[in-house]
Amino acid sequence: MFLDVLDLRNFYAQSLGRITAHYIYQRIRQHWPNVNGLSILGVGYALPYIRSMRTGAERTLVFMPARQGAVYWPSDGASLTSLVDPDRLPLPDSCMDRIILVHMLELVDSPADHLREIWRVLTPGGRLLIVVPNRRGVWARMEHTPFAYGRPFSKGQLTHLLRDTMFTPVRWSEALHFGPFKGKSxxxxxxxxxxxxxxLWPAFSGVLIVEATKLLRQGLPSKEANLMQSSFRPVFLPVPNLPNSAAKMPMRNPFFDWQGDDHWIDED
Structure with missing residues (x-):
């Protein structure tokens, strides 16, 4: 279940939302202190955390799930946001250097399928940064914040999920150790x-932040197999005559027909 983009925008427009974005962004900058010349993709609702990265980055894009909706950003030029299917991102293989997921992994139907798609578009050696609600934290239980929706994660669960989708966690951090209270005091x-x-209580933070790198698996040739192959000589056989009316396998139509209630609103 995805939150509506209006609810997310309204939360970050409030005082609590601005403080939330401030402390999460501090942790993000500790992970990525320099993004100059890199291509950056934000998936979910990453606008509060990716805005300031635009000045130094080579390219900045924001993808939002079609079931959530999208805002127009930036307001002073061509939009860099797009409505997408989380499991079929409209990007070629290995094209983004940095990808950040916020209000995304805990809301998708299949986190593993989504991470495999993220793995596809991330460059070899690229970095993925995930912000998810902490299962032990108070923020996952207070419904006036967007971190109370979807499935919260523990460190162990997130580690297993990343390894199953060919990512290696390299650094962890936490944020939102204060309570999600509305009072300005x-x-x-x-x-x-x-x-x-x-x-004193890092295990009970509001969100978990993990930085992971793309894992590339390479098969090594077997020495036994090489020795066995060298002891045989190739034998060339005549090609059999096949009838001209041999049945052909039908090809799958690659056209993807998206059906959903896509909607856009302008970001002030």
Whole structure:
């Protein structure tokens, strides 16, 4: 179940949403301090975290699920956002250097299928950054935040999922150690709660952030197989005469017919 793009935009327009984006973005910049000259893709609702990366990056794109809807961004030029099917991204193989998933992996029907598609478009040696709700955290239980929807993850679950889809986790971090309270009186000391929580209760953070790299598996030739092959000589046989009316296998039509309630709204 995907959240509506209006709900996500309204959350990040509020005071709680702005503070949330601030502390998550701090952790993201620790993982990726320099993105100059790189191609970056944000999938889900990554606008609050990818906006400032646009200036130094070679190319910046934002893909949003068709069942969620999309906003027009940036407002001062051609749109860099697109509605997509999460399991069929409209990109060629190995074309993006950095990919960030926010409000995405916990909401898709099949996280493994989506990560395999992310693996396809990520360059060899490229980096994937995933932000997901922490199963142990309070934020996964407070429905006035978007992190309370979908399936939250633990570190163990996310590690198994990444390894099953040929990714290797290389670095972990946490964010949102303060409570998701609406009162403005909590926003001032949120900085102190974030520092104290990172030291005293990191396992109960609101979100988990994991950086992973694309794993390439290569088969090694067997020495036994090489020795056996060298002891035989090739024998050329005549090609049999096949009837001209041999049946041909039907080809699958690659056309993909998307049916869904796609909708767009303008981002102010």
């Amino acid at each position: 909590w926003f001032g000391p949120a900085r102190w709660w974030e520092k104290i929580g990172a030291r």
